[in-house]
Amino acid sequence: MNYLAHLFLSGNDADLRLGNFIADSVRGAQILLYPERVQQGIKLHRLIDAFTDVHPVVAETKARLRPKFRKYAGVVADVYYDHFLAKGFSTFSEQSLEVFAAHSYAHIQSYPGLLPDRVQHFFPYMVKHNWLVSYAQVEGISRALHGLSTRTTFDSGMEHAGQELTLNYDFYQQEFDRFFPELQAYVEEQIVLIKN
Template sequence: MNFLFHIYLSKNDPEEMIGNFLGDFVKAGQEDIFPENIRKGIFLHRKIDAFSMKNSTFKNSKNRFPKEIKRYSGIAVDVIYDHFLAKHFSKIAGEDLLEFTQRFYELLSPIEPKPGRLKDIFPFLKSENWLYRYREPEYIDFVFKRISNRFKRDSSLSHCYPIFRKNYNQFEQDFWQFLPQIEEYVKSLTSSQLSASHSPLRL
């Protein structure tokens, strides 16, 4: 769910950036329809997700949620980290967030077919500029509720916003600890590791 974080981590390679974004929409075994560098981005996406789930800082953020809603805390932390990346984007990435998101939408627009639910949400993703609006703390409440509606059962994500606001400073500290760790991990990956044989199929 951390769309902005994924594309930021591949910002120097347009095709890899597209693939890193598509990782949430492409099922294992469906990567072959895409060019090589987009496939690498998809596999990088899975590597990043696997690293995050095992990372101690990410786990600390998850543990800030009470037990009764902890099942979906990983999704909540993904969204929260995207908020702080958006908030501090110009400082971290050295470019304007609005320009960055518009450039990414232009890269993604011609990709066909758009996999999974992306074909349905892309018009709204672009017209409402979801990635840019992540910088607004209040928008995170809307994101939690939107994701929660995708689940047949109450996912408790709709109850995560008050915990986010109550622990805002602590989550922000977690984000600043996590950022250099994930950046260093991505830099350490070799091209051979970003292939189907080296990438986790399910997380």
């Protein structure tokens, strides 16, 4: 899952949400530099990724993507799923996507001393271009994936992932619809466990 899903799945717990958001930029023992609840958010992020990586529905999505995007199929799948969450956000939340995004940005900005260097670098661009809201449009997803393609060492093909999404839109939508409720249920269980 990508940024929107990780933020959303953290619920209303501010520190848990922050940890979930910054987790990809925290390596090894660096986790110990953070307050306990932020550490739990980092761990939750890793649990979400592990659950997603082995889920059979996600495997279907990645199998369809692999011929075009090879080792980046998982990255593309994560961004596609954020698109479907953004597009159908009102199905999952009483808050609008716009309000959720604005609150998320403000919350993250209130912790400048806890943001890793990598997050400090990209976060202003995220806010300026309102990535979370832009994910609701195929054009926004296309921009995000094109940007990712410029930062890969190898030819990823991700600059064409927006076209692939449009071409097989219904297949990806159906897979997201099957997968996401299971992920939500799993995360709810894990949040209870990591609190204890």
